Amino acid sequence: MSVRVVARVRPLLKSERELDVIVRTGVSAITAEAKLRETENGDRKLAALRDRDNIVRIPNPKNEGEEYTFQFNAVYDSDVAQQELFDAEVAPTIKHLFNGFDVTLFAYGVTGTGKTHTMRGGKSLADRGVIPRLLSGIYRRSRKIEKDTEGETQVKVSLSYYEIYNDKVYDLFEPPEKRTLAGLPLRDNGGKTVVCGLTEKPCTSLKEFEGLYDQANNNRSTSATKLNAHSSRSHAILGVKITMISSDKTRVSTASAIDLAGSEDNRRTENDKERMVESASINKSLFVLAQCVEAITKKQHRIPYRESKMTRILSLGQNNGLTVMILNLAPVRSYHLDTISSLSVANRTRKIEVREIENDPIFKGPARPSVRPSLASSRQPLRPLNASVNVNLPAPGAKDPAKKEDEKPPKAFSVLNCQGDPLSRDPSLSADGPAMRSLKQSRPTLAPIPSEPEPQPSHADISAARIEEMVEKKVEEILAVRAVSEQTRQNQVQELNDQLQRRLAQLEQRIEGTEDARAEGLSYLLMGKQHQARGENSSALKMYQLALPHFPNNEKLASKIATLKERMQGKTQQRSSITPASPPKGRFGSMLSLKKEPTLTLGKRQAEDVDADYMGQAGDAFSNDDGPPNSKKRNTQSLRESDPELDALDDFDPTVSPRTLHLLSIVNSRDVSQIKLLKGVGMKKAEAIVDCLCEMDQSSSSSGDIEMISDQPQFQLSSLAELSTLKGVGVRTVENMRSGVLV
Numbered sequence: 010m011s012v013r014v015v016a017r018v019r020p021l022l023k024s025e026r027e028l029d030v031i032v033r034t035g036v037s038a039i040t041a042e043a044k045l046r047e048t049e050n051g052d053r054k055l056a057a058l059r060d061r062d063n064i065v066r067i068p069n070p071k072n073e074g075e076e077y078t079f080q081f082n083a084v085y086d087s088d089v090a091q092q093e094l095f096d097a098e099v100a101p102t103i104k105h106l107f108n109g110f111d112v113t114l115f116a117y118g119v120t121g122t123g124k125t126h127t128m129r130g131g132k133s134l135a136d137r138g139v140i141p142r143l144l145s146g147i148y149r150r151s152r153k154i155e156k157d158t159e160g161e162t163q164v165k166v167s168l169s170y171y172e173i174y175n176d177k178v179y180d181l182f183e184p185p186e187k188r189t190l191a192g193l194p195l196r197d198n199g200g201k202t203v204v205c206g207l208t209e210k211p212c213t214s215l216k217e218f219e220g221l222y223d224q225a226n227n228n229r230s231t232s233a234t235k236l237n238a239h240s241s242r243s244h245a246i247l248g249v250k251i252t253m254i255s256s257d258k259t260r261v262s263t264a265s266a267i268d269l270a271g272s273e274d275n276r277r278t279e280n281d282k283e284r285m286v287e288s289a290s291i292n293k294s295l296f297v298l299a300q301c302v303e304a305i306t307k308k309q310h311r312i313p314y315r316e317s318k319m320t321r322i323l324s325l326g327q328n329n330g331l332t333v334m335i336l337n338l339a340p341v342r343s344y345h346l347d348t349i350s351s352l353s354v355a356n357r358t359r360k361i362e363v364r365e366i367e368n369d370p371i372f373k374g375p376a377r378p379s380v381r382p383s384l385a386s387s388r389q390p391l392r393p394l395n396a397s398v399n400v401n402l403p404a405p406g407a408k409d410p411a412k413k414e415d416e417k418p419p420k421a422f423s424v425l426n427c428q429g430d431p432l433s434r435d436p437s438l439s440a441d442g443p444a445m446r447s448l449k450q451s452r453p454t455l456a457p458i459p460s461e462p463e464p465q466p467s468h469a470d471i472s473a474a475r476i477e478e479m480v481e482k483k484v485e486e487i488l489a490v491r492a493v494s495e496q497t498r499q500n501q502v503q504e505l506n507d508q509l510q511r512r513l514a515q516l517e518q519r520i521e522g523t524e525d526a527r528a529e530g531l532s533y534l535l536m537g538k539q540h541q542a543r544g545e546n547s548s549a550l551k552m553y554q555l556a557l558p559h560f561p562n563n564e565k566l567a568s569k570i571a572t573l574k575e576r577m578q579g580k581t582q583q584r585s586s587i588t589p590a591s592p593p594k595g596r597f598g599s600m601l602s603l604k605k606e607p608t609l610t611l612g613k614r615q616a617e618d619v620d621a622d623y624m625g626q627a628g629d630a631f632s633n634d635d636g637p638p639n640s641k642k643r644n645t646q647s648l649r650e651s652d653p654e655l656d657a658l659d660d661f662d663p664t665v666s667p668r669t670l671h672l673l674s675i676v677n678s679r680d681v682s683q684i685k686l687l688k689g690v691g692m693k694k695a696e697a698i699v700d701c702l703c704e705m706d707q708s709s710s711s712s713g714d715i716e717m718i719s720d721q722p723q724f725q726l727s728s729l730a731e732l733s734t735l736k737g738v739g740v741r742t743v744e745n746m747r748s749g750v751l752v
């Protein structure tokens with residue numbers, strides 16, 4: 010049976026005009042024809058039934074001349090009273106309820122179209138909605154049953170009432186202050202979605218119901234919106250559980266009456282932030298409902314029930330019993346697009362099949378086999394247990410003498426008692442249906458059953474205490490094995506950890522040792538280089554020799570040492586054969602000799618080329634003119650890469666840029682006021698530089714190989730390398746000075 014969908018058009022509100030009415034109701038041509046026929050045949054009863062409208066007409070919003078027509082099971086125009094709607098749509102479901110079927114009634118529609126009015130209604134008798142009338146009908150029928158059975162059957166009614174607000178479930182029988190942020194959880198129970206922790210209130214009379222219902226409705230989330238002064242901000246679900254207890258059985262069925270929140274077009278609502286959040290949640294759940302409806306009607310594999318709590322609870326198409334959807338419509342143009350959208354969803358919902366299965370009665374005393382044919386036919390096909398053979402079955406032809414003729418053989422199949430399987434309702438799958446017949450034909454025959462089943466050990470003589478003792482023993486054994494293996498595992502882990510720690514320490518030592526040795530070697534190299542730059546060849550040689558053990562296979566270092574040795578030997582020979590020994594040079598004498606001996610520059614350049622090959626290793630050391638050689642704070646490697654001109658610091662490249670020339674001219678001016686303005690140079694450093702230069706002037710005045718400026722002998726720095734060797738000046742300082750020079 011498909012979902013019954015009826016439409017109800019609400020009357021115009023005070024603020025609405027007759028002029029704007031666009032929704033019309035009517036009777037379809039086929040129905041009108043049938044009515045005519047029945048009237049002619051004198052079948053008045055049937056003809057009266059045809060009186061009811063069943064179509065809704067609405068103009069195409071893009072072309073007013075065109076009309077859309079939607080047909081439903083019934084359509085109720087604005088003049089239809091609450092009583093009439095109830096009598097026609099809800100009252101007939103009550104008897105099904107008492108026959109064990111679940112009933113779901115839900116009102117669907119845009120905000121302000123009359124859902125709450127239809128479900129709950131007003132206070133006056135005439136205005137009472139579907140829900141109080143349903144309860145009234147239930148109590149009336151309960152009393153009738155109790156009276157007819159002379160008290161043998163008792164009917165108990167209990168209520169649950171909850172709302173889904175912002176996709177969270179709240180018990181409406183609980184005051185709002187008792188709510189938790191997360192709301193109540195949902196659980197799947199035998200194919201039905203149930204709300205955990207929900208209050209179930211026994212309710213014995215209509216009066217009691219009214220008290221409970223009114224009180225609970227005060228807890229419901231409602232607010233005034235632009236489209237409805239009392240807009241429901243939640244979906245409200247009232248569950249009416251009916252338990253019929255007779256001498257031999259108990260039957261439970263539930264009527265669910267759902268007042269859905271209405272979809273909202275927020276361009277029209279002008280909702281504030283809080284209302285918008287609610288609205289988004291309402292619209293989302295209704296959108297999911299529309300998606301579910303579409304997926305079901307298109308027979309899609311996946312129905313997105315679980316994407317919203319409302320759809321999960323409503324379980325449209327999955328719930329058994331009877332389902333009635335009341336589509337509420339506003340008649341006016343301002344709802345035009347929303348109305349068409351609602352009509353489309355409702356139209357699709359009509360096509361949803363609902364299984365009309367009553368709930369299983371609970372029998373008192375020993376369990377009885379199911380006798381209802383409807384249930385038997387709703388079972389899923391049997392599935393073999395692990396594709397194995399039924400060892401309990403006798404071999405074909407062989408009869409167990411101990412068993413009676415009519416006794417059913419025990420099942421060796423797992424039976425999925427899933428009433429939700431649509432296949433099971435397919436008549437073609439009935440025992441003698443065509444599908445079953447073909448299945449029987451195509452099904453592979455079961456493997457032959459052993460005629461003599463393996464003898465099973467008899468346990469009849471084992472006492473409960475003995476079994477307990479055996480179980481305890483077994484558990485202890487297992488635990489002991491586990492404890493031992495756990496201990497072994499822990500030992501292994503510990504051993505592994507120790508090994509790893511040892512290995513790590515060794516590695517660290519090795520790395521540290523290598524680093525230290527490398528740093529030491531590099532510092533010797535650096536010192537050698539500095540000595541060489543100052544012309545202190547013997548010191549430079551000594552340093553290079555000290556560096557050699559740290560770079561034992563470096564040919565360039567070896568050749569550098571050899572070159573220096575040669576040079577020194579040559580000098581000694583020169584000194585001893587040509588010139589008398591000159592007085593030892595001051596600290597900066599070497600600088601002058603650099604300028605004086607172009608041949609040496611070549612030799613030096615060769616030596617510096619050797620250094621260039623260390624750069625990969627010694628980059629750090631060479632960068633640390635102002636700090637400890639192995640300090641890793643600085644990285645002149647990058648400086649060198651970023652500024653090739655600074656390479657001249659090492660290479661003593663005579664080619665200098667205008668910037669360098671300018672810098673050198675400032676320093677060579679010995680003007681403290683100018684030098685202190687250089688970047689990274691303060692007053693103290695400027696004075697130190699000038700002092701150093703003056704010292705050099707004095708110590709080298711005797712050599713006669715210095716420029717005469719203003720009749721004063723002055724040593725002139727000609728490269729950044731020379732500048733970097735001055736006391737208190739390093740590569741970094743030079744680079745700083747140079748970067749601040751604007752040319």
Ligand SMILES: Nc1ncnc2c1ncn2[C@@H]1O[C@H](COP(=O)(O)OP(=O)(O)OP(=O)(O)O)[C@@H](O)[C@H]1O
Nearest residue numbers: 019020120121122123124125126237240241270271
């Ligand atoms: N059949 C009807 N007869 C008289 N008045 C009606 C009818 N249907 C709706 N109304 C009135 O229309 C207004 C909106 O109805 P109602 O609050 O029931 O809408 P709703 O669809 O529940 O809205 P929401 O989704 O915002 O809660 C109310 O003032 C209600 O009294």
